[in-house]
Amino acid sequence: MKNRDTFSSQIGIVAASAGSAIGLGNIWRFPYMAGKNGGSAFIIIYLVAIILMGYPLVYTEFAMGRRAKTNAVDTFGIIGGKKTWNSVGFLAVLTVFLISTFYMMITGWVIYYFYHSLTGGLYHISPSTDSVTYFKSVFTHMSSSMGIPLIFSMIAIYITALINSIGIKEGVEKYSKIMMPVLLVLFIILIGYSTTLPGFSQSMTFLFKPDFSVVTPAVIIGAIGQAFFSLSLGMGALITYGSYISKTENIRKIAKQVTFADTAIALFSGLLIFPAVFTYNLEPTAGPSLIFISLPQVFLKMPGGRWFSVLFFLLVIVAAITSLVSMLEILITYTIEKTNWTRKTSTWVIVFLTTIGGAINIAGEGPLSFVQIGGRTIFDWLDYLTNNITIPLVAVLTAILAGWVWKNVHLNKELEIGGTPSTMLDHQFNSILKWLIPPTIIILMIALILGIEA
Numbered sequence: 001m002k003n004r005d006t007f008s009s010q011i012g013i014v015a016a017s018a019g020s021a022i023g024l025g026n027i028w029r030f031p032y033m034a035g036k037n038g039g040s041a042f043i044i045i046y047l048v049a050i051i052l053m054g055y056p057l058v059y060t061e062f063a064m065g066r067r068a069k070t071n072a073v074d075t076f077g078i079i080g081g082k083k084t085w086n087s088v089g090f091l092a093v094l095t096v097f098l099i100s101t102f103y104m105m106i107t108g109w110v111i112y113y114f115y116h117s118l119t120g121g122l123y124h125i126s127p128s129t130d131s132v133t134y135f136k137s138v139f140t141h142m143s144s145s146m147g148i149p150l151i152f153s154m155i156a157i158y159i160t161a162l163i164n165s166i167g168i169k170e171g172v173e174k175y176s177k178i179m180m181p182v183l184l185v186l187f188i189i190l191i192g193y194s195t196t197l198p199g200f201s202q203s204m205t206f207l208f209k210p211d212f213s214v215v216t217p218a219v220i221i222g223a224i225g226q227a228f229f230s231l232s233l234g235m236g237a238l239i240t241y242g243s244y245i246s247k248t249e250n251i252r253k254i255a256k257q258v259t260f261a262d263t264a265i266a267l268f269s270g271l272l273i274f275p276a277v278f279t280y281n282l283e284p285t286a287g288p289s290l291i292f293i294s295l296p297q298v299f300l301k302m303p304g305g306r307w308f309s310v311l312f313f314l315l316v317i318v319a320a321i322t323s324l325v326s327m328l329e330i331l332i333t334y335t336i337e338k339t340n341w342t343r344k345t346s347t348w349v350i351v352f353l354t355t356i357g358g359a360i361n362i363a364g365e366g367p368l369s370f371v372q373i374g375g376r377t378i379f380d381w382l383d384y385l386t387n388n389i390t391i392p393l394v395a396v397l398t399a400i401l402a403g404w405v406w407k408n409v410h411l412n413k414e415l416e417i418g419g420t421p422s423t424m425l426d427h428q429f430n431s432i433l434k435w436l437i438p439p440t441i442i443i444l445m446i447a448l449i450l451g452i453e454a
């Protein structure tokens with residue numbers, strides 16, 4: 001086997017993995033999912049899911065990756081001792097491919113909004129025009145066309161590919177170490193401003209005072225799915241990064257830091273977005289268009305809002321690009337190891353394929369939006385299928401593989417390399433993989449398939 005690249009430092013691994021985890025899932029998806037599903041009740045379930053299911057799967061994926069030292073597909077076969085396990089890895093890689101096709105579309109939308117905030121064009125609105133109608137039409141005009149979103153999403157994927165084509169240490173790691181501090185600084189500036197808005201305390205209530213009457217199986221699986229999506233679990237992302245982690249690193253420690261960073265950013269994103277939403281009397285339940293239709297109305301009304309808008313969309317771009325980098329890396333590592341092509345060739349082949357997928361999503365929102373199955377566009381279907389079905393499925397099978405087939409002794413052995421001896425608590429977390437994750441998710445998935453709706 002060729003010499004594999006490795007991450008050079010713990011801080012680099014944490015930056016790249018937190019970069020993977022922190023993305024549109026935190027800033028765009030988490031606030032609207034919470035908004036739509038009753039706010040704090042959803043958040044509590046989400047937090048429980050992060051601690052009891054997310055964290056153990058994060059270190060398990062890292063450990064599997066480092067142990068097998070190969071792409072996400074073959075890792076499953078190596079850990080499971082049978083080639084048939086590769087099919088689970090294949091499902092993970094297929095899932096990440098599907099996600100990357102709509103992720104690039106949304107990142108393209110964000111770049112479009114950034115660009116038009118910067119030029120000021122987004123806020124050129126005559127005083128007599130109703131701002132709701134105006135921003136709805138801006139969004140519809142953009143998302144229903146073909147050329148503009150395609151160009152902007154291609155910009156997103158090309159920036160990403162330039163980073164990936166360099167390699168792990170000099171590309172992914174180096175750029176993550178630059179982008180994550182930028183992200184943090186932008187975030188702190190924006191949060192600081194948000195806390196001064198009158199709607200701040202109302203959002204605290206909305207986000208942190210639970211109402212359990214709205215909880216259904218669909219809300220629970222939505223929260224678990226969100227936890228997995230946000231931590232980039234069930235898609236081979238952390239397995240792939242794990243395969244580039246050296247034996248001197250403490251995986252449990254890295255897993256804790258990544259889980260914490262991702263969760264903190266999701267919660268703070270709520271505190272970034274909702275004060276503005278409440279201050280200007282908008283609906284917190286707006287859905288995917290929350291940051292594209294509701295927030296610009298807020299930016300329009302607040303003093304200095306245009307610059308807030310520039311910083312906000314820049315923040316989202318940085319977050320989304322580091323996630324796209326990790327998605328492409330899964331596909332690139334797999335391609336390199338299956339074909340023996342160079343990293344450069346593999347990168348551009350993957351870019352070509354994702355761009356086709358991206359174009360299909362874009363067409364599905366635009367010129368072909370009449371092609372709907374069961375009232376859902378192509379993007380809606382992909383989002384639904386991946387988050388509710390394939391991601392939980394891969395996560396369950398990963399837990400079963402690690403807990404029942406690979407077994408705790410071997411998992412622990414890998415975790416102790418570069419780390420510290422396992423404590424009682426560590427052992428208890430491992431048993432979650434065996435006893436808690438599989439039954440919980442299987443029951444919820446059955447409930448969902450039987451159509452117990454929200």
Ligand code: TRP
Nearest residue numbers: 021023024025229230232237326
């Ligand atoms: N975790 C990312 C976010 O929160 C999204 C994501 C989903 C992802 N699947 C992934 C990132 C796979 C990298 C790899 O936005």
